[in-house]
Amino acid sequence: MPERSVLIVDDETAIRDMLRMALEIADFNVLESDNIQDAYTRILDNKPDIVLLDWMLPGGSGIELLRRLKREESTQELPVIMLTAKTAEDNVIQGLDVGADDYITKPFAPRELIARIRALLRRATPGQDQGRLEVNGLVLDGESRRIFVGDDPVDMGPTEFNLLQFFMSHPERAYTRGQLLDHVWGANVYVEERTVDVHIRRLRKALQTDMADYSGLIQTVRGTGYRFSSRGL
Amino acid sequence: MPERSVLIVDDETAIRDMLRMALEIADFNVLESDNIQDAYTRILDNKPDIVLLDWMLPGGSGIELLRRLKREESTQELPVIMLTAKTAEDNVIQGLDVGADDYITKPFAPRELIARIRALLRRATPGQDQGRLEVNGLVLDGESRRIFVGDDPVDMGPTEFNLLQFFMSHPERAYTRGQLLDHVWGANVYVEERTVDVHIRRLRKALQTDMADYSGLIQTVRGTGYRFSSRGL
DNA sequence: GGCGTTTGTAACGTTATGGTCACAATTTCA
DNA sequence: TGAAATTGTGACCATAACGTTACAAACGCC
Numbered sequence: 001m002p003e004r005s006v007l008i009v010d011d012e013t014a015i016r017d018m019l020r021m022a023l024e025i026a027d028f029n030v031l032e033s034d035n036i037q038d039a040y041t042r043i044l045d046n047k048p049d050i051v052l053l054d055w056m057l058p059g060g061s062g063i064e065l066l067r068r069l070k071r072e073e074s075t076q077e078l079p080v081i082m083l084t085a086k087t088a089e090d091n092v093i094q095g096l097d098v099g100a101d102d103y104i105t106k107p108f109a110p111r112e113l114i115a116r117i118r119a120l121l122r123r124a125t126p127g128q129d130q131g132r133l134e135v136n137g138l139v140l141d142g143e144s145r146r147i148f149v150g151d152d153p154v155d156m157g158p159t160e161f162n163l164l165q166f167f168m169s170h171p172e173r174a175y176t177r178g179q180l181l182d183h184v185w186g187a188n189v190y191v192e193e194r195t196v197d198v199h200i201r202r203l204r205k206a207l208q209t210d211m212a213d214y215s216g217l218i219q220t221v222r223g224t225g226y227r228f229s230s231r232g233l
Numbered sequence: 234m235p236e237r238s239v240l241i242v243d244d245e246t247a248i249r250d251m252l253r254m255a256l257e258i259a260d261f262n263v264l265e266s267d268n269i270q271d272a273y274t275r276i277l278d279n280k281p282d283i284v285l286l287d288w289m290l291p292g293g294s295g296i297e298l299l300r301r302l303k304r305e306e307s308t309q310e311l312p313v314i315m316l317t318a319k320t321a322e323d324n325v326i327q328g329l330d331v332g333a334d335d336y337i338t339k340p341f342a343p344r345e346l347i348a349r350i351r352a353l354l355r356r357a358t359p360g361q362d363q364g365r366l367e368v369n370g371l372v373l374d375g376e377s378r379r380i381f382v383g384d385d386p387v388d389m390g391p392t393e394f395n396l397l398q399f400f401m402s403h404p405e406r407a408y409t410r411g412q413l414l415d416h417v418w419g420a421n422v423y424v425e426e427r428t429v430d431v432h433i434r435r436l437r438k439a440l441q442t443d444m445a446d447y448s449g450l451i452q453t454v455r456g457t458g459y460r461f462s463s464r465g466l
Numbered sequence: 467g468g469c470g471t472t473t474g475t476a477a478c479g480t481t482a483t484g485g486t487c488a489c490a491a492t493t494t495c496a
Numbered sequence: 497t498g499a500a501a502t503t504g505t506g507a508c509c510a511t512a513a514c515g516t517t518a519c520a521a522a523c524g525c526c
Binding site: 198204 | 506
């Protein structure tokens with residue numbers, strides 16, 4: 001299991017300590033920050049998998065950072081959990097409005113926090129341990145890392161598998177080659193964008209079995225990139 | 234894997250919470266107690282597989298409970314891990330003298346704790362009731378720690394046996410070398426990941442008998458690790 | 467202590483995979 | 497229609513990933 005990193009943004013040391021402890025127990029890699037300026041640069045530098053964001057922060061409330069993150073393309077998808085006082089219900093609504101993915105009211109139960117983080121990461125990142133994805137008879141089993149058409153396995157390389165896994169967890173949506181590189185290859189690799197084309201080709205080929213032809217599921221979106229759609233037959 | 238239960242004896246709620254979280258994540262069944270009187274009765278009633286015992290407890294220090302446990306025949310074999318403050322080194326020595334099986338100093342690294350618990354459990358209860366596993370004529374007998382093809386035994390080393398046992402209890406799922414090291418070797422050992430490859434090789438070889446070839450059961454998952462699958466013939 | 471067994475690691479052989487390129491095919495738009 | 501832009505496709509080959517062997521250290525067992 002790849003280690004996941006969590007960025008805690010809070011100005012209270014006590015809270016940070018508590019969070020760090022809980023998170024380290026749950027095997028997360030923990031980053032900390034006590035102001036939004038520093039937090040922003042850390043997000044860009046260290047690329048955490050999730051952010052725990054306190055509502056009230058010196059030098060600008062947390063919502064500003066949240067807005068900023070959701071504006072930028074590169075950080076748009078980054079899951080954010082808000083930490084708010086129990087009383088401030090409006091904050092929650094406002095926060096979720098701006099794009100927070102979840103919230104926890106202080107004081108919080110550590111187990112709940114961990115549970116929510118896990119749930120969010122499962123949702124946010126495809127195929128961590130998403131068991132089984134199925135489209136129209138095409139089955140992807142994340143646990144065994146195999147693809148099935150009916151009962152017999154489909155052979156393909158690791159990258160093709162990852163690509164298909166990403167597509168099947170994000171169907172009906174067009175992705176640019178750059179986005180696919182980020183999500184499937186990893187954020188900080190440098191390869192030509194055209195490489196995606198080649199792997200798309202290989203994936204399509206693999207999806208043409210003796211039994212059925214699923215290659216139509218991968219559609220090219222001219223001028224943009226590719227899309228996985230069950231409409232493709 | 235049969236579920237193991239752990240009894241936490243500590244009067245600090247925060248510590249108990251932390252421990253419980255770590256243990257539950259590691260799939261243990263958790264019991265708690267905050268004083269030695271209650272702890273003693275719980276041990277007799279619930280028969281935990283291991284005890285985490287804080288040193289300083291109200292109503293008598295932890296060492297008293299430890300002494301008591303080691304005096305009684307029925308609880309003599311029960312593994313006990315002491316929790317002590319970092320400073321009190323003497324406590325450790327004294328505790329191990331009295332019969333504690335291991336100790337952890339607070340603050341502790343959760344992973345280390347889990348690793349030590351696993352190690353202790355492995356040492357303490359060899360072959361409790363690991364039953365009989367069978368795949369397609371290949372039989373693993375946990376009690377005698379032997380492998381059979383039909384009627385005649387298959388020869389292999391202990392590590393190969395453990396590996397096969399793990400695989401057969403978790404079939405149809407891909408594991409990384411790191412995961413295999415954690416589960417088969419134990420979380421606290423440091424060996425090269427490539428070592429796994431060699432033992433896989435030895436296991437495969439052992440699974441090629443005169444009668445039948447079961448080596449196909451161990452499949453390599455490129456870019457990930459290995460998988461045990463009955464589809465391998 | 468001597469012997470066989472087991473284990474981890476290094477070294478080397480082998481293979482599958484990934485990235486890139488060159489060129490073909492297709493679409494777009496003037 | 498023709499040229500430019502975009503995508504499809506097969507081939508190449510460096511190399512990462514895996515298989516296999518050899519060996520020395522550690523271990524257990526008379």
